[in-house]
Amino acid sequence: MGNRIHNAAYQSKVMSAEDAAALINDGDRLGVSGFTGSGYPKAVPIALAARAKAEHEAGRSFRVGLNTGASTAPELDGELALADAVDFRTPYQSDPETRKRINAGSINYADIHLSHIAPQVRNGFHGKMDVAIIELTAIKADGSLVPSSSIGNNQAWLDAADRVIFEVNSWQSEDLEGMHDVFGGLRKAPLDFAIPVFHASDRIGSKYLTVDPAKVIAVVENDTPDRNSPFKPLDDVSKSIASHLLDFLDLEEKAGRLPDPMPAMQSGVGNIANAVLAGLLHGQFENLTSYTEVIQDGMVDLIDSGKLSVASATAFSLSPEYAKKMNDNAKFYRDKIILRNQEISNNPEVIRRLGMIAMNGMIEADIYGNVNSTHIMGSRMQNGIGGSGDFARNAALTVFVTPSTAKDGAISAIVPMVSHVDHTEHDTDLIISEYGVADLRGKSPRQRVPAIIKIAHPDFRPMLEEYFAVAQKVANGQHTPHDLSQALSWHQRMLATGTMKV
Amino acid sequence: MGNRIHNAAYQSKVMSAEDAAALINDGDRLGVSGFTGSGYPKAVPIALAARAKAEHEAGRSFRVGLNTGASTAPELDGELALADAVDFRTPYQSDPETRKRINAGSINYADIHLSHIAPQVRNGFHGKMDVAIIELTAIKADGSLVPSSSIGNNQAWLDAADRVIFEVNSWQSEDLEGMHDVFGGLRKAPLDFAIPVFHASDRIGSKYLTVDPAKVIAVVENDTPDRNSPFKPLDDVSKSIASHLLDFLDLEEKAGRLPDPMPAMQSGVGNIANAVLAGLLHGQFENLTSYTEVIQDGMVDLIDSGKLSVASATAFSLSPEYAKKMNDNAKFYRDKIILRNQEISNNPEVIRRLGMIAMNGMIEADIYGNVNSTHIMGSRMQNGIGGSGDFARNAALTVFVTPSTAKDGAISAIVPMVSHVDHTEHDTDLIISEYGVADLRGKSPRQRVPAIIKIAHPDFRPMLEEYFAVAQKVANGQHTPHDLSQALSWHQRMLATGTMKV
Numbered sequence A, B: 001m002g003n004r005i006h007n008a009a010y011q012s013k014v015m016s017a018e019d020a021a022a023l024i025n026d027g028d029r030l031g032v033s034g035f036t037g038s039g040y041p042k043a044v045p046i047a048l049a050a051r052a053k054a055e056h057e058a059g060r061s062f063r064v065g066l067n068t069g070a071s072t073a074p075e076l077d078g079e080l081a082l083a084d085a086v087d088f089r090t091p092y093q094s095d096p097e098t099r100k101r102i103n104a105g106s107i108n109y110a111d112i113h114l115s116h117i118a119p120q121v122r123n124g125f126h127g128k129m130d131v132a133i134i135e136l137t138a139i140k141a142d143g144s145l146v147p148s149s150s151i152g153n154n155q156a157w158l159d160a161a162d163r164v165i166f167e168v169n170s171w172q173s174e175d176l177e178g179m180h181d182v183f184g185g186l187r188k189a190p191l192d193f194a195i196p197v198f199h200a201s202d203r204i205g206s207k208y209l210t211v212d213p214a215k216v217i218a219v220v221e222n223d224t225p226d227r228n229s230p231f232k233p234l235d236d237v238s239k240s241i242a243s244h245l246l247d248f249l250d251l252e253e254k255a256g257r258l259p260d261p262m263p264a265m266q267s268g269v270g271n272i273a274n275a276v277l278a279g280l281l282h283g284q285f286e287n288l289t290s291y292t293e294v295i296q297d298g299m300v301d302l303i304d305s306g307k308l309s310v311a312s313a314t315a316f317s318l319s320p321e322y323a324k325k326m327n328d329n330a331k332f333y334r335d336k337i338i339l340r341n342q343e344i345s346n347n348p349e350v351i352r353r354l355g356m357i358a359m360n361g362m363i364e365a366d367i368y369g370n371v372n373s374t375h376i377m378g379s380r381m382q383n384g385i386g387g388s389g390d391f392a393r394n395a396a397l398t399v400f401v402t403p404s405t406a407k408d409g410a411i412s413a414i415v416p417m418v419s420h421v422d423h424t425e426h427d428t429d430l431i432i433s434e435y436g437v438a439d440l441r442g443k444s445p446r447q448r449v450p451a452i453i454k455i456a457h458p459d460f461r462p463m464l465e466e467y468f469a470v471a472q473k474v475a476n477g478q479h480t481p482h483d484l485s486q487a488l489s490w491h492q493r494m495l496a497t498g499t500m501k502v
């Protein structure tokens, strides 16, 4: 491991991951770094999981509560879940082992807007934070803390925690120094200042995290890479959804409804987002800016092409290939990429001010435009709402994208009534599938129905029409006609028979 | 009628309500003043309703689209609905005749967050705005436009409309001049400035509305009072809900979680809100501020007592008695009350900055904390979401209040699954009934269940416990266990038998 700890006081606190893990107690609430698989601690959690297992084998209880930025990786969420070491988790996850235990009822998961969790902790809504475990790229001679590949809630956890453990990861490029913009002014509201971001490119904070050195109880060295997911080649459905969105934006521009240059864009992760970014690479729009949660491969390409002048986010979410490229060229990218506190990247004030276009994935939508982003068949947690609510509620144009079906066509993404609501009918402007764009703007629920049915898979359209026809006959009101006896029957049928089809 | 039109150019445009109504065409989209029964035009809409009736009798079509601030009054929403003259309505209403037609399917109603509608119109999402009809208190010699008892979207409609009709109402006190704070800087986003409200008391705009005089096609004189609802004496249920909230705030203060002075409060209208305001009048908190939608009787009392230093809102919602008091003493109150654009009174940026406490009514909540504010049994529109989402999403502490039952105990306000979602589980901190406070902060859905069942009416608690027990057995996941076959069965039973009880 390279020597990245240039400060003597911190150097004197270096210890093994096992020794650091021994400083964590049963019942502690941990505030951990990490956002979409980047910048999470990679050694202490594994040691902590081993410790929990040993304690359990000795017949003693050992479980912690876990606050992160967002999703992490197998070394953190996965190991701790496998060790049955987590009793509470917030605000977002996407880990298979954690998901399994959330859905078995053994991990309590509070699914919270990513811009809300830090203020809630600051307001005391989550009790005391015991230990923060934060990954760094380096500690400089003067004690400055160079962040790594995500900021997330790191500054908030450093402020809130009683004790602090750092992991200094020499896999992260030292040239990341200067890419970060850590805003230190986030106190408990009321605040007497505005969040001073007026353009995606505005830098408002420091390059470094700050901490009261007296709280730091351990520093652990490490050189493990971020666990980034490989890039999947774009499939036809994603490409077609992307082209519907880009065609729509072209038309909006022609109609004079799109400001020039195009307002900052947010895009959720995944295949469809990457297809949209690829589409922008070859499209007509110039001078693009991105004010989003995570930096994806497609944004790096857009920066390289000169079409995207700045990408603001709170974390990387790159394929291994692009993570290497980033590490090798961080000196170049650090002028074009800004990593901020997630309270700033997802800040309602800034999102509304910028008049943004927000694009997120979903699990299902109903014929009235309510959107479910989190639950499978009403009860089962998939990932969580993440930052989608921060953007969807406050953007000028709110878009949800989805393939029209899931599970090889057995499930329709358009249903009579969603089995859980994360984004209300009041928050959805467009829903896009491979069959086109449902433009819901300025429409009443009844007026939305034909627009939404048109983008459902053809196999399900007649069933949706039939539902709406019956609902109008039996409902106690024609504003949002529902047949309550059938509203969730598609989900029931799926659970009973393995398909929503009759 | 007193002469309130001191400007010659506007004086020359004075005409009868009938002549003004004749300038409105079939199919026009109207942008009308009015918010919770105050400051709406009172003559032209009646004349327009008469005109529509005459046209219909002559076999011609005549219907308009209607954008307001929020709810209005019988002279506006009621008359136009009775004349079958409305085909589209947004963003909020509470009128019985309008409601009837929304639920009959003859008025298309887009139920939109009150802070969102003006930006949507500015972005072109609602097409062209043809005519604005705006009530004023006076027009000064220099052409300055003195607003009346609400601001709402008035400036936005004056900016957007092709043609403008003013109603100058001499019932409104001339001493209202100076109470208003009209922010004129609201352009289409991206904006390069912050909304400069840092304290409820900050004035950031002008005392007057502005308009391009060339657009003004008519000025109508009028002296009809606002149609304010009489104050209902406080009932025991409201008083007990209020005292639960105030006790909770006392405890929060003792626990060190409440800033001193208490952050600005928002309160929905109605009996419970008035009971909370009455409770504050006799409670321990001093130096209160209010950053809310409407000025209610209780706030006037709090101002008189010296406990409330400033009340910021967009409109009055006063009893006739208090409306008279306001008119008689506007010179006194105009230093303590600020009426703003509803985009500012309900602004997410400001609400989050102030770290507010938001308290709103609801129709029902489910055992996991999802809240329905708008729909009766899933299909039938009651009023609309209004500004509740603006506040609930962005406040530091989000409270929903409700009696535990409706319709003489036949309906439980706590149900297995809500029949519509306006505020998601991600947005609710407290739910309060006369049985106490369900504190949902930092809890997973499963952890919320016992807290919520405890505040349900005792008649329904065993049924809710039974539902949760069965749901855990049959659900495909234990995060939010639901029995989809029974989730909406309480609503179905209510529709079928007139009670949710078995």
Ligand SMILES: CC(C)(COP(=O)(O)OP(=O)(O)OC[C@H]1O[C@@H](n2cnc3c(N)ncnc32)[C@H](O)[C@@H]1OP(=O)(O)O)[C@@H](O)C(=O)NCCC(=O)NCCS
Residues within 6 Å of the ligand: A267, A268, A269, A270, A271, A293, A360, A361, A362, A363, A364, A373, A374, A376, A377, A382, A383, A384, A385, A386, A387, A388, A391, A405, A406, A407, A411, A412, A413
């Ligand atoms: C909604 C969300 C899960 C979709 O994810 P995605 O990767 O785009 O879509 P996928 O099609 O791969 O779906 C993921 C899984 O959900 C399943 N799924 C998707 N739609 C479904 C539906 N309607 N019913 C049941 N399962 C469904 C898929 O089959 C897949 O399951 P698998 O992993 O067992 O194969 C994802 O966007 C998400 O977590 N969103 C919430 C957070 C968010 O929006 N963050 C954005 C940043 S702000």
Ligand SMILES: CC(C)(COP(=O)(O)OP(=O)(O)OC[C@H]1O[C@@H](n2cnc3c(N)ncnc32)[C@H](O)[C@@H]1OP(=O)(O)O)[C@@H](O)C(=O)NCCC(=O)NCCS
Residues within 6 Å of the ligand: B267, B268, B269, B270, B271, B293, B360, B361, B362, B363, B364, B373, B374, B376, B377, B382, B383, B384, B385, B386, B387, B388, B391, B405, B406, B407, B411, B412, B413
């Ligand atoms: C939810 C809301 C309707 C409650 O209103 P309220 O005046 O406090 O409560 P009430 O108990 O008088 O209820 C109003 C009606 O809804 C009915 N109702 C209330 N709860 C019900 C339930 N669970 N099921 C069926 N009907 C219900 C009442 O019976 C009453 O009906 P009625 O007029 O036919 O007698 C009202 O708060 C609202 O419109 N909220 C949304 C907008 C908002 O929050 N604005 C706040 C300003 S930001």
